[in-house]
Amino acid sequence: MLYKQNKFFLFLFFLLLSGSLLSQKGAKISGNLQTNGNFFFRDSLIGAFNTPQYDHQLFGAETWLNLNYNYKGFDAGVRFDMFNNSNALTPLGSYTDEGIGRWFVSKKIQKLEVMGGYIYDQIGSGIIYRAYEERGLLIDQALKGVRLTYDLTDDWRVKGFTGRQKRQFDEQTSVIKGGAIEGFFALGDSLKPVTFAPSFGVVNRTLSDDLVQGLVSTIATTYTPVDSLGVKYNTFAFSLSNTMTYGPISWYVEGAYKTPEAIFDPLAVRTNKARDSEGNPILSLGKFVFEPGSVLYSSLSYAKKKFAVTVEGKRTENFVLRATPFLRLEKLNDGLINFLPPMQRVNTYRLLARYNAATQEIGELAYQVDARYRASKKLSFNVNYSDIKDLDNVQLYREIFTEVQYKKRRKFQLLGGVQLQTYNQDRFEAKPGVPNVETITPYFEYLHKFSRKKSLRIEGQYMITGEDDKGDKHDYGDWAFALAEFSMAPHWTFTVSDMYNAGPGKNSPVGDDGNKLALHYPRFDVFYTIKNNRFSLSYIKQVEGVVCSGGICRLEPAFHGVRMTVNSNF
Numbered sequence: 149m150l151y152k153q154n155k156f157f158l159f160l161f162f163l164l165l166s167g168s169l170l171s172q173k174g175a176k177i178s179g180n181l182q183t184n185g186n187f188f189f190r191d192s193l194i195g196a197f198n199t200p201q202y203d204h205q206l207f208g209a210e211t212w213l214n215l216n217y218n219y220k221g222f223d224a225g226v227r228f229d230m231f232n233n234s235n236a237l238t239p240l241g242s243y244t245d246e247g248i249g250r251w252f253v254s255k256k257i258q259k260l261e262v263m264g265g266y267i268y269d270q271i272g273s274g275i276i277y278r279a280y281e282e283r284g285l286l287i288d289q290a291l292k293g294v295r296l297t298y299d300l301t302d303d304w305r306v307k308g309f310t311g312r313q314k315r316q317f318d319e320q321t322s323v324i325k326g327g328a329i330e331g332f333f334a335l336g337d338s339l340k341p342v343t344f345a346p347s348f349g350v351v352n353r354t355l356s357d358d359l360v361q362g363l364v365s366t367i368a369t370t371y372t373p374v375d376s377l378g379v380k381y382n383t384f385a386f387s388l389s390n391t392m393t394y395g396p397i398s399w400y401v402e403g404a405y406k407t408p409e410a411i412f413d414p415l416a417v418r419t420n421k422a423r424d425s426e427g428n429p430i431l432s433l434g435k436f437v438f439e440p441g442s443v444l445y446s447s448l449s450y451a452k453k454k455f456a457v458t459v460e461g462k463r464t465e466n467f468v469l470r471a472t473p474f475l476r477l478e479k480l481n482d483g484l485i486n487f488l489p490p491m492q493r494v495n496t497y498r499l500l501a502r503y504n505a506a507t508q509e510i511g512e513l514a515y516q517v518d519a520r521y522r523a524s525k526k527l528s529f530n531v532n533y534s535d536i537k538d539l540d541n542v543q544l545y546r547e548i549f550t551e552v553q554y555k556k557r558r559k560f561q562l563l564g565g566v567q568l569q570t571y572n573q574d575r576f577e578a579k580p581g582v583p584n585v586e587t588i589t590p591y592f593e594y595l596h597k598f599s600r601k602k603s604l605r606i607e608g609q610y611m612i613t614g615e616d617d618k619g620d621k622h623d624y625g626d627w628a629f630a631l632a633e634f635s636m637a638p639h640w641t642f643t644v645s646d647m648y649n650a651g652p653g654k655n656s657p658v659g660d661d662g663n664k665l666a667l668h669y670p671r672f673d674v675f676y677t678i679k680n681n682r683f684s685l686s687y688i689k690q691v692e693g694v695v696c697s698g699g700i701c702r703l704e705p706a707f708h709g710v711r712m713t714v715n716s717n718f
Contacts, residue, residue, distance in 0.1 A: 175219040181716040182283070183211040186235075191708040193657050194667065195692055199705070200242040201235055208233040208242070212249065212283065221256040225265075229317075236286035237316070239705050247317045250290060259299040266290040266314055269307075271328045271349035274487035275404045275443050276385040276469070279313070282700055287481055290314040291324060304331035313471045313483065320471035320483060321358060326351035345391040353383050353471065353485060363410055363473055367436060372419045372429060377438035383409040385441075385469060385486070398449045404467070406441035411468040413437045413510055414578075441467035445489055454522045461515040462491055465539060468509045481700055490696075491516050493532045493549055495567075498647060499589050499609040499629045503571040504694045505545035506701035511538045528553045530565075538575075543584065546570040564592035573623060576694065577703055582654075585622040586614030600637070607631040607645075613653060624691065625653025625664075641675040647691065680717040686710065 186208045188201040201208050209232045216225040229249030237243040252265030268290055270278035279291040293311015300306060308327035312319040328349035334341040355363075363379050371377075389402035418435035442465050449458040470483040488507040491514035495501040514536040522528045532549040551565035571585040591609040598604070611627040631645035649656055652664030659665050673686045690707040 175217070177215065177217050179213070179215040179718055181211075181213050181714065183209065183714045185209045185712040186707075187710040189708045189710075191689070191706070193665070194669075194689070194708060195657075195706040196708040199235065199240055201233060205233040205242060208235055210234050210236055210283075210286070214250075223254040224252065226251040234286070239702075243316075245317055249288065249317070250314075261297040263295045263297075264293070266292050267295050267309065267311070269295065269309065270487070271326065271351070272347050272387050272389040272402050272404075273400075273445065273489055275402055275445065275467075275489075276349055276387040276406070276486050277324075277326055277351045278485075278487035280487065285481065285695070285700055285702055287484075287700060288314055288316070289484060292319050293324075303333060304329070306330075313485065315471075315483075321356035322471045323354045323356075324351065324471070324485060325354075340395055342392065342394045347387075347389045349387050351385045351469075351485070353469070355381050355473070359472055359474075363436070367410075370418075370420060371435065372421055375419050375435060377410060377436060379410050380408070383407055383469070396451050398451075399446070400448075401446040402443075403445075404441075404443040406467060406469060408438055408440040410436045410438055410473055411441075411466060411510075412473060413466075415510065436473070437466075439466040441465060441469070443467045443488065455520070457517070457519040459515070459517050460489075460491060462489065462512065463514075464488060464508065464510075464512040466510060481702060487700075488512075491536055492534050492545060493518070493547060494696075495549075497591055497593075497607065497609055497629075498631070498645070499611045499627055500549075500567050500591060501696075502611070502627070502693055503569055503585060503587065504576075504696040504701050505534075505536055505571070506576055506694065506696070508536075508538060508544065508575070511540070512544070513537050513539060525557075526555050542572070542575075543570060544572045544575055559597060561595040562592070564590070566590045576701075583614075583616050583622060587622075588612045602637075603635050605631075605633040605635070607633075610650075613651070616654070621651055621653030623653050624649055624656050626651030639677055641673075641677075643673040643675075644671070646670045649691075682713075682715045684711075684713045686712075 188206055188208065190197050190202040196202055211230040212227060214225065214227040217223065226248060227250040230246040231237070231243050234243045235241065250266040252263060252267065254261065254263040268279050268281065270280070279289050281288045281290065291309060291311045292314055293309060295307060295309040297305060297307040306327065306329045310323070310325035312321070312323060326349065328347060330347040332343065332345045334343045336342045360379055360381055367376060383406065385404060385406040387402055387404040389400070391398065391400045412434065414434045416433070416435045416437055418432050420430045420432060422430045424430055443462070445462045447458065447460045450456065467488065469486045471485060472483045488509065490505070490507055492505040493516070514534070516532070516534040518532045520528065520530045530551040532547070534545070534547045536545040537543055546569065548568040549565065551563060553561070553563040555561045567589045569585070569587040571587070573579050573582050573585050589609055589611040591607070594606045596604045607630065609629040613622040613625055615621055628648045628650045629645065631643065633641065633643040635641045647669040649667050652666050656664045657667060669689045669691055671686065671688050673684060676683045687710050688707055692706045693704060694701050695704045
């Protein structure tokens, strides 16, 4: 209670301080509000039941109120967070709490910048360290600590930080510290130089005594001697990266290494101390192993007037880097210190985005090619291919994506294409024994502009899934999706859509007669925007599936209810 009172008084103090400092000439205060409210309708037919929200709470909400102050190189900020019966933290649970979700102060003193509080930052692309926020998945991995940044020259700087990772309104017990040196230089012709932007970073994580003792106890009481392993307090991770550009060519490469530590491998076979009725040790999947980790990632792109292509590749092996070695089964993104770049295309259409490939920390060999060609001002093409396997050559994900777009200036825009996917549901959704989901999804979008302020957008998609040996459609089977969106700028947008289980599959709901049900999942949205405020009211009936945001994915349960949102900037 005292902790929360102190946080509340800190929030009030900041408001009063901001008011007095605004009298300073040149001072600036800004902020934003984001709030979500969900009304839950119990629907056992689609799996929206047996959670506190559906059974008795009926309502859940999340709110973030952020204030920032700036005056002559001095920056400060505070954010108030509130969660009431929220299922965003753990989709099958309920979370209620409120308090100061973030505060920080920062000052630039000549070449030195000092920052304290909750800090968002990263080294390189984030492979060894990334403190970030993804509100859509209620991930907030800020570092509560101190960061110093010093400008060695106009093109080179060095930084160091230390602290503990944020965990809602508390902190993880492990201590994280690290640093990096980043720079820029050019060679050759000044009119067409070859430029380099190198970076070297190191991160250290020290486990608390409680975590080490808990890890030792888990291994000693559960594992047989053949599966026992060592435990260390300290883990180090190093990365070296560089971006080279020359004319239309850009090449990024980053390599990272992590010292050996105890990590949890969900696919490793564990020999338990428990015995079966015949006295044999019981085997099960998932155990701690003592391994080093490595990542090699590279991206090469070429862009000219009409043509652009990007090739990416990544190899990951045992690169689990978390504030705690214990995985929380209900929230696998808990405690992540780093960020591994995804190798799947970011799809936005409803059916094209239904199956997403979550990054595999234990082992992944992946590449992606994206090519775009603009034949004229009216006609353009896009092709994307991605392939993800584990280090044992097991297919995890494959996607072929094509798109053709035609624009008629000030009149209409038409695009369409087809997507082909292979999705390892066993690995990504922990559904053992099921076959890989195979899909073919043609799609189109048509945008018609009636005037400068009025427009109509129509989407259509149809997903065709493969069949298993018994003739059952994979997962939920075939889907059809249609959407119509009417906009009246600058204030109103109306959207109506339906996702229809046209060809029910193995996991589709079953009726009283024992037959698979072909259900509709409608959605209605109204958006109203006025100046810096945006309001929305939605009725949603949504099927279970993997949801991704910023390359981070998690499995979301089915949802049925009404959602309200408010977003405001000031």
